[in-house]
Amino acid sequence: MRLSISKKEIKTRQKRFWENLQQQDLDCAIIFSPIDIFYLTGFFFHPTERPIAFFVDSNQKTHLFVPFLEKEHAEEFSGAINFVHSYPEYPGIKHPMEYFKGDLIAAGFQGKRVGADSLGYASASGYRGPSIDQLLEAKEYQSIKDMVPALRMIKSDEEIELIKESCRWGNLAHRLLQKYSKAGISELEITSRASTESTLAMIETLGPEYKPHGETAFALFRGQVGELSAYPHAVAQNVTLKKGDTLVTAAAASIWGYKSELERTMFVEEASSEQKTYFQHMYNAQEVAFQHIKPGNPLSSVEVEVQRYFKENNITELTRHHTGHAIGLLFHESPFFDLGDHTIMEPGMVFTVEPGIYVNGVGGFRHSDTVLVTEDGMEMLTYYPRDLESLICSS
Known part of the structure; x- marks a missing residue:
């Protein structure tokens, strides 16, 4: 009796996602949708005012960006994710998206062709913050909001x-x-x-x-x-x-x-x-x-x-x-x-x-x-x- 999705299948999904990015001539990608993050990583969470994102760099390395309170939870999925990044709290003295900017730059996103399902985190729980294009200078931003839902069909x-x-x-x-x-x-x-x-x-x-x-x-x-x-x-x-x-x-x-x-x-x-x-x-x-x-x-x-x-x-x-x-x-x-x-x-x-x-x-x-x-x-x-x-x- 199967009660979960295997790590092997999660990795297969990530490979298909990367292949789709290449077909659209994109170097890297950012996903904010909670359901699409779950689909691509197996990491299930309840979205709040605290931003969470999944991103893939140009070397096909996978990353989760989470608040500190989710860090240990996210690390349980290390078999399907290469890196987990965290920040202290929202809104914090330093806004979470500033931490996110640093993680993206460190992962080589600056000046690249970036696919994103949204230009920023969105939440009905009171979140306010800058969009990605205000933080990171990319060669190009392209919407991929329909890419993962299409994979899920x-x-x-x-x-x-x-x-x-x-x-x-x-x-x-x-x-x-x-x-x-x-x-x-x-x-x-x-x-x-x-x-x-x-x-x-x-x-x-x-x-x-x-x-x-x-x-x-x-x-x-x-x-x-x-x-x-x-x-x-x-x-x-x-x-x-x-x-x-x-x-x-x-x-x-x-x-x-x-x-x-x-x-x-x-x-x-x-x-x-x-x-x-x-x-x-x-x-x-x-x-x-x-x-x-x-x-x-x-x-x-x-x-x-x-x-x-x-x-x-x-x-x-x-x-x-x-x-x-x-x-x-x-x-x-x-x-x-x-x-x-x-x-x-x-x-x-x-x-x-x-x-x-x-x-x-x-x-x-x-x-x-x-x-x-x-x-x-x-x-x-x-x-x-x-x-x-x-x-x-x-x-």
Whole structure:
């Protein structure tokens, strides 16, 4: 059972990153994105006001720049990183970016062609500081903000194993959510119980080698209970479930940062004929999407077919979002099943498939399944029942 990404794969990612830099005639690079730093180094951290960066010099040596409080943590990844640099504190008597300037100059960045995903560190935690081009005189600065996300689009065998493990624990969390979904009980009580029990089972089963690097197992409604389920991204309201409610769920787990997505439309005890009709349309639209996921085709072609189904059944006005998105280290990654995204599907891409219908006064109708693009089609990674009969919550 795989529970992490190997150092060998981390080094392979760094090699591919360097090859891409060379293709763009760049000498060195700086990455500030926390998720891309994690992808390239295995170093997982919580970004704060204290700047953190990954950089590669012209000799292909890799560096982490971290606050002193992260230094020992970062040094645990010395097998994948050549050098770890640290600074005392933010904002400090000497600003962290001044320390960063010194480290970049020492690494030979001055006067070079530099790729950067951003010209400076950015944080919602109160950070203020100068941009790189104000500190370092380079021959050229070139944006590479899309370079690592593009590398992340095609999942390796190791990544796919972790996503499949995420699916298993999301499945358990959802099973418990459905078990506890009964009229007269609040959504928060149900989700807390299902999430806690599935997490405890996961910890006991996977043991000390399990590192979430994100959310542990969870299942919830996200406020999509009853009529409020007609809001695609509602927030929890502590609503009490009642007979006949439409429920839109979500369940997943992070395995070394890798995620899956399982969503289902359920009903408390019974479903009306109107609810059944909309459920069937949603189900059919998802089937249409599955049938058109094939390598070599643009992602937009899937959305075209789903939108054709909605139009033929006169329900286009009940739809509010595209059919799905890539998933991996983030719940929402690029590319997207959208009319404007013409990225070609390739084996190894992992997506959610989640066309939705939203009817004011009745509720929302959305399943989401995580799928893998294969050499000749797709493989369903989530496996919770999708039929209506299986999704009636008993009393």
